[in-house]
Amino acid sequence: MNSAKPTRVRYQILLMIFLVTTINYADRATLSIAGSSIQDDLGINAVSLGYIFSAFGWAYVIGQIPGGWLLDKFGSKKVYAASIFTWSLFTLLQSFVGYFSFINVVVLLFILRAMVGIAEAPSFPGNARIVSAWFPTAERGTASAVFNSAQYFATVLFAPLMGWITYTAGWQYVFFVMGACGIVFSAIWLKVIYSPRNHPNINAAELDYIGNNGGLINMDSPNVEKTKPTFSHVRYLLSSRMLLGVYFGQYCINAITYFFLTWFPVYLVQEHNMTILKAGIVASLPAICGFIGGILGGVISDTFLRKGYSLSVARKTPIVVGLLLSTSILVCNYIDTQWMVIAFMALAFFGKGLGALGWAVVSDTSPKQIAGLSGGLFNTFGNVASITTPIIIGYIVTATGSFEWALVYVAANAALAVFSYLFIVGKIERVELPATATNP
Numbered sequence: 374m375n376s377a378k379p380t381r382v383r384y385q386i387l388l389m390i391f392l393v394t395t396i397n398y399a400d401r402a403t404l405s406i407a408g409s410s411i412q413d414d415l416g417i418n419a420v421s422l423g424y425i426f427s428a429f430g431w432a433y434v435i436g437q438i439p440g441g442w443l444l445d446k447f448g449s450k451k452v453y454a455a456s457i458f459t460w461s462l463f464t465l466l467q468s469f470v471g472y473f474s475f476i477n478v479v480v481l482l483f484i485l486r487a488m489v490g491i492a493e494a495p496s497f498p499g500n501a502r503i504v505s506a507w508f509p510t511a512e513r514g515t516a517s518a519v520f521n522s523a524q525y526f527a528t529v530l531f532a533p534l535m536g537w538i539t540y541t542a543g544w545q546y547v548f549f550v551m552g553a554c555g556i557v558f559s560a561i562w563l564k565v566i567y568s569p570r571n572h573p574n575i576n577a578a579e580l581d582y583i584g585n586n587g588g589l590i591n592m593d594s595p596n597v598e599k600t601k602p603t604f605s606h607v608r609y610l611l612s613s614r615m616l617l618g619v620y621f622g623q624y625c626i627n628a629i630t631y632f633f634l635t636w637f638p639v640y641l642v643q644e645h646n647m648t649i650l651k652a653g654i655v656a657s658l659p660a661i662c663g664f665i666g667g668i669l670g671g672v673i674s675d676t677f678l679r680k681g682y683s684l685s686v687a688r689k690t691p692i693v694v695g696l697l698l699s700t701s702i703l704v705c706n707y708i709d710t711q712w713m714v715i716a717f718m719a720l721a722f723f724g725k726g727l728g729a730l731g732w733a734v735v736s737d738t739s740p741k742q743i744a745g746l747s748g749g750l751f752n753t754f755g756n757v758a759s760i761t762t763p764i765i766i767g768y769i770v771t772a773t774g775s776f777e778w779a780l781v782y783v784a785a786n787a788a789l790a791v792f793s794y795l796f797i798v799g800k801i802e803r804v805e806l807p808a809t810a811t812n813p
Contacts, residue, residue, distance in 0.1 A: 376439040379579035383507040392561025394523035400464045406535040407544035423767020428486035436494025443747025453499045457560035460492035465552025468545040498748030499605040505736045509586030517733035518671020527662030618797030622733045623755030625790035631762040659722035666726025685801040698724025699787035740806035
C-alpha cells in the first residue's frame with residue numbers, strides 16, 4: 374500500500390480541459406456576437422444567417438465518429454492539439470471574408486464555419502476520454518460538469534469582449550483575435566497534456582487512487598493493446614436502449630444550448646431593441662447562471678454518489694430538475710421589461726447548466742475500449758441540434774416576425790429531454806463490450 378500523499382495532477386489536467394473548452398465555445402459564438410453587424414454590413418437576411426449558423430453543426434456532426442475513431446487510434450494529446458490549431462486557423466480566416474467580393478459571402482462563410490465544425494469534432498469526445506482516464510467515478514460528475522460549464526464561462530468572459538470589439542473596431546477583429554488565441558493555446562496543450570501513466574509530475578499514490586476507483590488510467594498508454602473501432606461497434610452501441618435515450622436527451626439539451634449560442638444576442642437586439650454592445654454584455658448574465666448551475670449539477674451528483682445513492686439517481690436528479698427549470702424560458706413571451714426577460718433567461722440557462730450531465734453519463738457508461746467512439750456517437754446525435762435549431766428558429770422568425778414560437782420550441786426540447794431520462798434511459802450503468810465485438 375502506498376503511504377505517500379497523492380499529488381493532484383488531475384486538477385491541472387482538468388484546468389487545461391476547461392480552458393480549451395472555453396476557447397472552443399468562444400469560437401463557436403463569434404458569429405452570434407457579430408451576426409447583426411454582419412447582416413447590416415454584408416446584406417444577409419435571417420434565413421441565410423440561420424444557414425450560416427448551422428454550417429458549424431453539419432460539419433461537427435459529420436466529424437464526430439471519425440473524430441472519436443482518431444482519438445481511440447492515436448490518443449487524446451496529439452489529435453486534440455491538431456484540432457485546436459485547425460479550428461482556430463479557420464476562425465481567424467473568417468475575418469477576411471469581406472475582401473472576397475467575387476465569392477458569394479454566404480457560401481464563403483458557410484464553408485469556413487463548416488471547417489471550424491469539422492476541426493472541433495474531436496474536442497468533447499476527447500474531453501470525455503481524458504476525464505475517464507484521469508478521474509475516479511465519484512469525481513467524474515464534477516469533472517465533467519467543470520469542462521462542460523466552460524461553455525457558459527466562454528460567454529461570461531468573451532461575449533462582452535467580443536461585443537466591445539465589434540462595437541469599437543468592427544466584426545472582422547472578433548474572428549482574428551479569437552483565432553489567434555486558439556493557435557497559441559494549441560502549442561501550450563502539447564506541452565502540458567499527458568496520459569496518467571506518462572505524466573512526469575504524478576506520483577504512485579495518485580495513480581493508484583485513480584486506478585483503484587474507476588479511472589481508466591491505461592487508456593492511452595503506449596504499451597497497452599487497443600481495440601480497433603469498427604462500424605460493428607457503432608451498431609452495438611446503438612442497440613442499447615439506455616444509450617439511445619441518453620443520445621436523444623442530448624439532442625434536446627443541445628437545442629437549448631444552440632439557441633443561446635446563435636440566436637440569443639440577435640433576439641436581444643431585434644426583440645428588445647438593445648444595442649449590440651449591450652446585448653454582448655447582457656448575454657453574459659444568463660451564462661453566469663449557467664456556469665453556476667453546471668458546476669452545481671456535477672457537485673450534487675457526485676455528493677449523491679458518495680452518500681450511497683445509485684448512479685441512476687445521482688445523475689438523473691440534477692438532469693430532471695434542471696431541465697424542468699429550463700422550461701421557464703416560456704415566461705419571456707409574456708413580459709416586456711428587459712430586466713425580467715434577462716432574469717427568466719438566466720433561470721432557464723441555470724437549469725440547463727444544472728441538467729447538463731450528459732458527458733458524465735457517457736464517461737460512466739461507455740465501453741472502455743471504445744470510449745472515444747462512444748463519445749463521438751453521443752455527440753453526433755446531440756449536435757444534430759446544432760444544425761436544426763438555428764435553421765428552425767430562422768424560419769420561425771422569418772414566418773412570424775417574432776421570437777415567440779422560437780421560445781416555445783426551446784422549452785419543448787427541455788420537456789422532451791426530461792421525458793427521455795425518466796422513461797427511456799432506465800438504469801445507468803457501464804456497457805460492456807462483448808468478447809466477440811473486440812479485436813486482437
